Amino acid sequence: MAFPNQTRPRYRGDFHIAIICALSIEADAVQGIFDEFWEEENSYGKAAGDPNTYTTGRIGKHNVVLAHMPGIGKSASASLAASFCSSFDGIRLGLVVGICGGVPTGAPEGEEIILGDVIISTGVVQFDFGRQYLNKVVRKDILEDNLGRHNLEVRGFLQKMSGLHGRKQLMDNSFLYLTELCYKPLFRTWGYPGASEDILYPSAYHHKHQQPEACRICASQEDSLCQAAIESSCEELNCDTSRQIPRLRLQKMKERTILAETEIIHRPDIHFGKVASGDLVMRSEIHRDRLANQEKVIAFDMEAAGVWDHFSTVVIKGVCDYADSHKNKKWQKYAAATAAACMKAFLKEWRGMDKPLHPLESWDQKSPRSSKATLEAANTLGLIHQPTTQTSANEKTPGTK
Ligand SMILES: [Zn+2]
């Protein structure tokens, strides 16, 4: 869709949406969703000492800045967010977009979460921050409590979007954008991997050498696991797919496919809830379920806790595994694509604010308020982007069709 009034921002301060991706497939999917890039002719630079790498562009009616994280985890995301703020001081909303592990039965209304669904955070729990006791970790606090909740604007917006109408709108538009993305030549291999690849094992059935004679360590105790098993796939270990938990949604999808004789079409569901965030990669069905029961979290992520302090942050992540010992990477591309599509649908509903008149605009418009002093002040604040060509803000922006 064209947004004819949308012009290229003139200053870094004109960007209000920050997007943070830890993995390159996450950033690839997000860039696949961009409507325009503001990179070709000029870049907006960055503040002195800011080591971050950015991509700027437009998604729908919003100008966005995507930051590419050099690594995973909350300390990397915290330092990235701090530098982000020094370069882009007008950010109103931070989105942590990408892939996560989902809690299969975690949704508040008891709905099933299946692979490829999207999680939108209503709060973040830092799960590796606390005290380890014999049988459990007692975390110190949840971020909702000790760092304050989302600001009023984000809380109200999430309230609206998680309602019946808002959620349907989000799901419909996400599906549309996902379809568009997967049709692009670069994303032809990013489609739905298939319902038969979506396997959830019971919490008591672990990913290990399944035949006792195959491995002494794995056979020694119920929760013992050898290194070779950690590095092997379910197929290599003969994890028994007949033990998988039947899922109603997958079953319905398969039935519809047989009736209509078409390919299985997955419409990603969107779930709102708390996300557990920490530096540990969760790959234990036992700890997953314990934390999910204790904290009522529905997904696991590694970046949100670091970013939360700096922006009003919403996590939008596609479920690529069940945070259990059987997890694999088969679903990562598709989950990254569903998250990026949902992010675009989310931004479609997010309202931009009326812009206060910028000091430089009054000068541009030759209003009586214009003055050399205003220009100098803007220059000192680093607000002025010096164009490399003679294009004016009113000219058609490069890349606009
Ligand atoms: Zn073993």
Ligand SMILES: [Zn+2]
């Ligand atoms: Zn397995």
